[in-house]
Amino acid sequence: xxxxxxxxxxxxxxxxxxxxxxxxxxxxxxxxxxxxxxxxxxxxxxxxxxxxxxxxxxxxxxxxxxxxxxxxxxxxxxxxxxxxxxxxxxxxxxxxxxxxxxxxxxxxxxxxxxxxxxxxxxxxxxxxxxxxxxxxxxxxxxxxxxxxxxxxxxxxxxxxxxxxxxxxxxxxxxxxxxxxxxxxxxxxxxxxxxxxxxxxxxxxxxxxxxxxxxxxxxxxxxxxxxxxxxxxxxxxxxxxxxxxxxxxxxxxxxxxxxxxxxxxxxxxxxxxxxxxxxxxxxxxxxxxxxxxxxxx
Numbered sequence: 001x002x003x004x005x006x007x008x009x010x011x012x013x014x015x016x017x018x019x020x021x022x023x024x025x026x027x028x029x030x031x032x033x034x035x036x037x038x039x040x041x042x043x044x045x046x047x048x049x050x051x052x053x054x055x056x057x058x059x060x061x062x063x064x065x066x067x068x069x070x071x072x073x074x075x076x077x078x079x080x081x082x083x084x085x086x087x088x089x090x091x092x093x094x095x096x097x098x099x100x101x102x103x104x105x106x107x108x109x110x111x112x113x114x115x116x117x118x119x120x121x122x123x124x125x126x127x128x129x130x131x132x133x134x135x136x137x138x139x140x141x142x143x144x145x146x147x148x149x150x151x152x153x154x155x156x157x158x159x160x161x162x163x164x165x166x167x168x169x170x171x172x173x174x175x176x177x178x179x180x181x182x183x184x185x186x187x188x189x190x191x192x193x194x195x196x197x198x199x200x201x202x203x204x205x206x207x208x209x210x211x212x213x214x215x216x217x218x219x220x221x222x223x224x225x226x227x228x229x230x231x232x233x234x235x236x237x238x239x240x241x242x243x244x245x246x247x248x249x250x251x252x253x254x255x256x257x258x259x260x261x262x263x264x265x266x267x268x269x270x271x272x273x274x275x276x277x278x279x280x281x282x283x284x285x286x287x288x289x290x291x292x293x294x295x296x
Contacts, residue, residue, distance in 0.1 A: 005246045010262055012269040015147060017139045020251050020281025024090070026208075027135050027159055027279050028059035028122070034131025035120045036063045044069050049117040051097075051104035053079040054208055055280050056122035061092030072117050074107045076100075080207075082284040123158030124214025132162030137170060139275055146171040150275040151258040154178035154187050154228065155209035157217030159279060164224045174275070175226035179261040181206045182230040187213055187221070191228045205289050206236055208254035208280065231260035237289050239263060243278075250281040253289060 001016045019027035036048065047070030050060050057073045064071035073092040075084060076099035087094055097107040112119060121128065136150060150167060152160045160178045167174045180187055184202035190213065199212040213221065221228075231239070240256035243249060255278040262269050262276070 001247065001249075003247050006242065006259070009242075010259075010269065011266045011271065012262065013271070013273045014259075014262075015139070015143060015273065015275050016247075017135060017275060017277045018249065019135060020249065020255060020278050022280075024055070024058045024062045024086070025280055025282040026055040026059065026252075027132060027277070028055040029062060030134050031123070031125075031128035031131035031158055031162075032056065032059040032063040032120065033066075034134075035060075035125060035127040036067050036069075038127045039118060043118055046070075046116040046118070047072060048120050049108060049111050049115065050074070050120050050122065051108045052122055053099075054083050055282055057092060058083065058086045058090060058282070060120055061087050061090035065091045070115075070117070072111050072115055074104055074111060076104065080284055083282065086282070121214070123156035123161075123211070124216050125158075126216065128158050129161045129165065129217070129220075132159045133165045134162070135159065135277060136163040136166040136275070139277075140166070140170055145273060147174050147275040148272040149226075149269060150174050150176045150277070151179050151229075151262060152176065152277050153206075153209060153254050153257050153279045154180040154221075155184075155254070156211040157187070157213045157221050159277065160225065161217045161220045163277070164220060168224065176224070177226050178221065178228040179258040180209055180228065180230055181236060181257060182232050184210050185230050188228045188230050190218070191222065191225070194222070204236075204253075205233055206254040206257050208252065209257060229261045229265065231257050231264055235260035235264055241290050249278075250283065251278050252280050252283045255279045255281065 049072035051074035181204035186199040189197040239260035
């Protein structure tokens with residue numbers, strides 16, 4: 001999709017890849033489906049499992065439902081109600097735990113022992129990255145030109161790693177940039193310091209981008225990404241609001257981060273063709289992040 005209004009505001013030619021229209025409402029379905037397609041029948045018979053508070057949980061539940069196997073999902077007790085309901089609607093079998101990584105991992109370990117289900121990591125898995133690579137590859141098939149830049153939301157790094165893979169093979173002159181919240185800028189710090197910096201107590205509305213890079217995604221991103229840029233919280237909310245208002249489509253805060261980062265640095269992208277990935281559209285409509293008085 002394109003928007004003349006957002007092109008004028010940004011000074012760039014923006015081309016939006018709308019993964020908010022994807023099955024289960026985000027790009028995560030690509031990776032989850034890819035991982036399950038890699039499983040032989042004898043592996044899949046006991047089902048799959050993961051820990052996730054959001055889009056991966058929904059995506060894996062739906063992919064498992066399509067494959068007709070069970071999906072065991074460990075979710076923190078404070079997971080958004082709308083995402084819990086979505087997992088249930090896709091047939092996911094939820095076990096709640098305390099909202100810490102340690103609790104998630106210990107609970108998942110118990111579930112694995114009880115069920116013998118195969119663990120599917122949200123992003124630190126080559127099968128997942130292969131699936132996410134389809135997003136930018138598909139973008140290239142849908143447009144008649146190869147963009148100067150591709151700006152991609154960055155959390156754990158699965159989508160960015162997949163985009164780097166597709167760009168390397170099918171659009172080698174496209175510069176791929178990761179975008180993350182300033183309040184969760186561990187990847188930016190890692191890129192600047194040339195060493196792994198974990199995500200510690202991130203405080204951002206973009207809840208899908210709070211995770212640290214993985215042991216597999218980290219080297220791919222450090223070796224091939226053009227740059228990592230950030231966006232302030234107010235910029236993320238404003239970008240999300242503009243997309244809802246001007247483009248008439250629903251995106252979640254994490255999906256708004258690339259546009260927000262572009263609007264904070266318009267000179268860099270001026271007159272350039274820029275692919276922007278809207279990563280998802282799963283939001284709680286009862287708890288939107290803006291008030292009319294806060295939006296100009």
